[in-house]
Amino acid sequence: MHGADYNPEQWLKYPEVLKEDIRLMKLAGCNVMAxxxxxxxALEPAEGVFNFEWMDNLLNTFAENGIYAWLATPSGARPAWMSQKYKEVLRVEYxxxxxxxxxxxxxxxxxxxYREKITIMNNKLAERYASHPAVIGWHISNEFGGDCHCDLCQDAFRAWVKNKYKTLDELNHAWWTHFWAHTYTDWSQVESPAPHGENAVHGHNLDWRRFVSEQIIDYINVEVAAVRDANPELPVTTNMHAIDGLDYRKMAKALDVISWDSYPTWHDQKDDSQQAAMVAFYHDLYRSLQKKPFVLMESTPSSTNWQAASKLKQxxxxxxxxxxxxAHGADSVQYFQWRKSRGSSEKLHGAVVDHAGHENTRVFQDVAELGRTLSSLPQLVGTDTPSExxxxxxxxxxxxxxxxxxPRNCGIGYESTVYAHHRAFWEQGVPVDIIGSEDSFDGYKLIVAPMLYLCSEETGKKLEQFVKKGGTLVTTYWSGIVGETDNAHLGxxxxxxxxxxxxxAEEIDGLFDYERNGLALEGGNRLGLKGTYEARELCELVHLEGAESLGVYTDDFYAGRPALTVNSLGKGRAYHMATRLGADFLLDFYSSLFAETGVYKALDSELPAGVTAQVRTDGEHDYLFVMxxxxxxxxxxLDGAVYTDLESGEAGVTKLALPVNGIRLLSRPAQA
Incomplete structure (x- = not known):
């Protein structure tokens, strides 16, 4: 799929625009619009007054021209008449x-x-369009997120908490409310966290986030149910974006297809490897939610209008x-937006069609070139990513x-830690899934759990069994600190x-930004690592209880104490990094670990810095992306496999010359 968000309702006074857009969509090789x-x-200009004629015309025109649609439910922004008449639909903030x-x-x-009104709307859309030849799926609302603190949500939160804990004694124990004498004596006292009220009880904060996530998912299920019956075969998706307030792994269960919106800040450094590695992490995350190909629902074909510096793509x-x-599992490339809005906040956001309104722009030609490439790669659709x-x-x-x-209230760096470990996989072309503790660990040779601060007893047992059966586990500082209610583990x-x-782990030392320690590797360690590496920010003081020290701290009062350990358990091993180490160490460490575990690599060649390789496979052929x-x-x-260039058809490729921002697409007999 190749296409974009399309907003023809903005152009209803300009009927010539639709005709021209169809011509340009074909020219750009775009075959699907959201x-x-x-x-x-535009669909319900007044309560109970519906206008579907313009949508009829749009979808009929699409069908006549071989263009398809993700048809959205319009709940992302409600009409003014609803806000005016029904104040309860307006969100109440923190x-x-x-x-x-x-x-x-x-x-x-x-x-x-709000649920009643969107159900009416969705039912009417489904009755009218669920079997339309242009409609290939439902796009449920848009970029879900945020929370509401109104009285309705407070009542729902109390009901959620009561259902979870059953009694006030259990609630008070789980939230440890004896702290600061915040014990609840009646369910009516429970309310959401507030800046001018309760916000220091961590179990309370955590449960509020869980509630908000589940309440949004419940709302999504209402929307899905309203469109599903008219054509159960039509898949549903919604475009994920900001990961802050919503558990996408649980949300994925409500959807048939995962889609997400990607807006990197390309060219914000001398090279784009750091940005590319971070984006790769999110591609891997969204692919892993359902372990199947996903949809890139939004990206910009040029610049945004909201980044600190809205750079043009080179x-x-x-x-x-x-x-x-x-390369990381998408079966689509779609954009925000097809045509630039004439007014309001996104009138200068990048689009396939600029205000000039024609194809003679650099951006349009870039999109058209990609369209030609995508149309030549049908064999990639539905292929897997072989991750071990x-x-x-x-x-x-x-x-x-x-x-x-x-230890580090100036910045604990959870995401940066996860990104850093993932980047070592990215740099060496090792496909990797991003999974949850509740997912199955079967089929993996290596699992990395960076900063697993919240680790339940159940997760601990699963990881123990994974290692005993022959798996390799890697953990870091600030792991196993609290359980599922955010209370510290005893013992x-x-x-x-x-x-x-x-x-x-007895203590953890929080270092100031200017402070440094070091990791000195033990001679003859099992990974063959040598020398000294810089340690910073967090230094955990650990005692060995069966584990072997692979390296020690070089400085401070804990110099000589273990900083890198390995423990043999059953048929497997568990490594622990007690301190934050840099990219140089992570690259060397994982390079040795990949060799030790034999995990699948996309390419058995040494990759230059900033160059990565990813692979998809259909079981007979591997499709290699070198970027x-x-x-x-x-x-x-290249390694010794037989490679063919997917774009040029050249066979027997043995060497690659990649220009700046270059990519080569190759095929070979399947190796997995």
Whole structure:
């Protein structure tokens, strides 16, 4: 799929625009548009008054021209008449102040009125279009997120908490409310966290985030149910974006297809490798939510209008960044937006069609070139990513880490830690899934759990069994600190991981930004690593309880104490990094670990810095993407497999010369 968000309701007074857009879509090789996302006011201009004629005309025109549509439900922004008549649909913020009409995503997910109105709308859309030949799926609302603190949501939260804990004694114990004498004596006293009220009880904060996430998912299920019956075969998706407030792993269960919106800040450094590695992490995350190909629902074909500096894409970057998504499992490349809005906040946001209104622009030609490439690669659709390694990334853990007060209140760096470990896989072309603690660990040779601060007893047992059966586990500082209610594990850290790791973590030292320590590797260690590496920010003081020291601290009063350990358990091993180490160490460490575990690599060749390789496979052929984000030209020798260039058809490729922002697409007999 190749296409964009299309907003024809903005151009109803310009009928010539639709005709021209169809011509340009064909010219750009675009075959699918997401339509109706913010169309509620155009579809229902007054309560109970519906206007579908313009949508009829649009979808009929699409069908006549071989163009398809993700048809959106329009709940992302409600019409003014609804806000005026039904105040309960307006969201109440953290400070308990109700919003005015405006913005988008500014509604209460709990509101019975809002749920009733969107059900009516969705039913009518489904009755009219669920079997339309142009419609290939439902796009449910837009970029869900945010929370509401209105009375309706407070009542729903109390009911959620009561259902979870049953009694006030259990609630008070789980939230540890004896702290500061915040014990609850009646369910009516429970309310959401507030800046001018309760916000220091971490179990309370964590449960509020869980509730908000589940309430949004419940609302999504209402929308899905309203469109599903008319054509159960039509898949549903919604475009994920900001990961802060919503557990996408749980949300994925409500959807048939995962889609997400990607807006990197390309060219914000001398080379794009750091940005590319971070984007690759999110591509891997969204692919892993359902372990199948995903949809890149939004990206910009040029610049945004909201980044600190809205840089233009350099030549080659549009193709490279778009195919990066395909390399990591996308079966689509779509944009925000097709045609620039004439007014309001996104009138200068990048689009395929600029205000000039024709095809004679650099951006349009870049899009058309990509369209030709995508149309030549039908064999990639539905192919798998052969991953034998995984990184654990839990929303509960992320929320708890960010709420915790401890050794580094100036910045604990959870995301940066996860990105750093993932980048070592990216740099060496090792496909990796991003999984949750509740997912199955079967089929993986290597699992990395960076900063698993919130680790339940159940997760600890699963990881112990994974190692005993022959798996390799890697953990870091600040792991096994609390359980599922955000209360500290008793008996010593790392809690449920203590036996698996063979260590006891007594203390953790928070370093100031200017401070440094070091890791000195033990001679003859099993990974063959040598020398000294810089350590910073967090230094955990551990005692060996069966584990072996692979390296020690070089400085401070804990110099000579273990900083890198390994524990043998059953048929497997568990490594622990007690301190934050740099990219140089992580690259060397994982390079040795990849050799030790034999995890699958996309390419058995040495990759230049900033160049990465990813692979998809159909079981008979591997499809290899070699991508250059280094900011300079690069060359590499391929391994001994028989390669064919997918774009040129050249057979027997043995060497690659990659220009700046260059990419090569190759096929070979399947190796997995």
């Amino acid at each position: 339509v109706g996302i913010f169309s509620w006011a 400070n308990r102040v109700r919003n005015l009409h405006g913005m988008r995503h500014n509604h209460c997910y709990t509101s019975p009125v 030549p080659g970057m549009h193709k490279l960044s778009s195919l990066q998504a395909v 390694a995984a990184i654990i990334f839990d929303w509960d853990n992320r929320w708890a880490v960010k709420d915790s007060q401890g 010593g850290f790392p809690g449920p991981l203590r036996k698996t790791l063979g260590i006891w 250059n984000f280094s900011g300079q030209a690069a060359e590499l020798e």
